[in-house]
Amino acid sequence: MKSEMQRPQAWSLKPCSGPFRYTKKKMSVIKNITAIAQGMSITLKEMFQPSIVENYPDGPGPLKGAKFQERFRGQHVLQRDENGLEKCVACFLCAAACPANCIYIEAAENTAENRISGAERYAKVYNIDYNRCIFCGYCVEACPTDAITHGHGFELATFSASNLVYRKEQLLAAAPAHLGANAVFNAEEVSEGAPAVEVPGS
Secondary structure, three states: HHHHOOOOOOOOOOOOOOOOOOOHHHHHHHHHHHHHHHHHHHHHHOOOOOOOOOOOOOOOOOOOOOOOOOOOOOOOOOOOOOOOOOOOOOOOOOHHHHHOOEEEEEEEEEOOOOOOOOOOEEEEEEEEEEOOOOOOOOHHHHHHHHEEEEEEOOOOOOHHHHHHOOOOHHHEEOOOOOOOOOHHHHHHHOOOOOOOOOOOOO
């Protein structure tokens, strides 16, 4: 009877002197090299292609050469109706819907001598704090009169946080949307019956 039982020998990790074998470790190295080669092939391919750039800020037009999608959410715009009156009726729904609590409104009553909007009330104060705004668009969706929309303004950077609190005068459109303040809606609204020029006396 043997005094000691024979134990199985442990696997040896000696380097193979024979032909190349696809071990798990070597296959991992091959996959990594293949992935790097694929990535570098794209880089080398693009190196010989002409560069496509947007000539901002030296480009033409009001956007200085920048290009945006139609649904780009930029600086807010307080719109006017076809008579040039403000669409905002100070209902506070936009402020209530804002998850960042960045909209501040103070309402006032319209009078016969001083009519600002087409309803009983108008927004005497309308501030948006772009330090907090997340451009989610909830205020636009909540507005029952389409008074607030997202424009294409994007140059909001500043060195002072106080400059990012925009007042009503900075947000208010100079003219109704269909008269050129927002050219995207111009042709559609005019074709539906909106006047092509601002109503005199409005």
